[in-house]
Amino acid sequence: MRFMIIIKSTPEFEAETAPQSPDEKLMAAMADYHEELAKAGVLLDGSGLQPSRKGWRIHYAGQKRTVIDGPFTESKELIAGFTTIQVRSREEALEWSRRYPNPVGENASAVIEVRQLYELDDFEPGAQVERFRQIDALSQA
Structure with a gap:
């Protein structure tokens, strides 16, 4: 079973105009946690995301696609980073x-969200599901 631990953004992070020197204590806690995940064999991926002003959204209206450049206003709805794990x-x-370090520092308010990823076995068998299995095999090679 794969799960994504989603780190919610903060107004301070979204307002950041230049890369900040990371808080050494926080970086150490994050490194320790991710090292534990890796040693346990459950870490698949983990990264921080740059502020939304460096990103964009694609809005769909039927066949029309419109690009909307960041920044986006509701920082509590934005993602600052993620860790993907595979567990039993x-x-x-x-x-x-529950062991994830507070992503903004020990005494600050923060939110992480955890969501399970779909697996191909969750879907009814079919040609397109099989196609995705083949794509997965190609990406693993």
């Missing part, structure tokens, strides 16, 4: 996520 159960994912 929801309970194991919950245990790992």
Whole structure:
């Protein structure tokens, strides 16, 4: 089972105009946590995202696509980073996520969200599901 631990953004992060020197204590806590995940064999990926002003959204209206450049206003709805893990159960994912360091510092308010990823086995068998299995095999090679 794969889960994504989603780190919600903050107004301070979104307002950042230049890369900041990382807080050494926070970076150490994050490195320790991700090292534990890696040693346990459950870490798939983890990265921080740059502020939304460097991104864009694609809005769909039928066949029309419109590009909207960032920044985006509701920072509490934005994602600042993520960690993807693969574990045996929801309970194991919950245990790992409870150990996640506070992403903005020990005494600050923050939110992380955890969501399970779909697996191909969650879908009814079919030609397109099989096609995705083949794509997965290609990407693993």
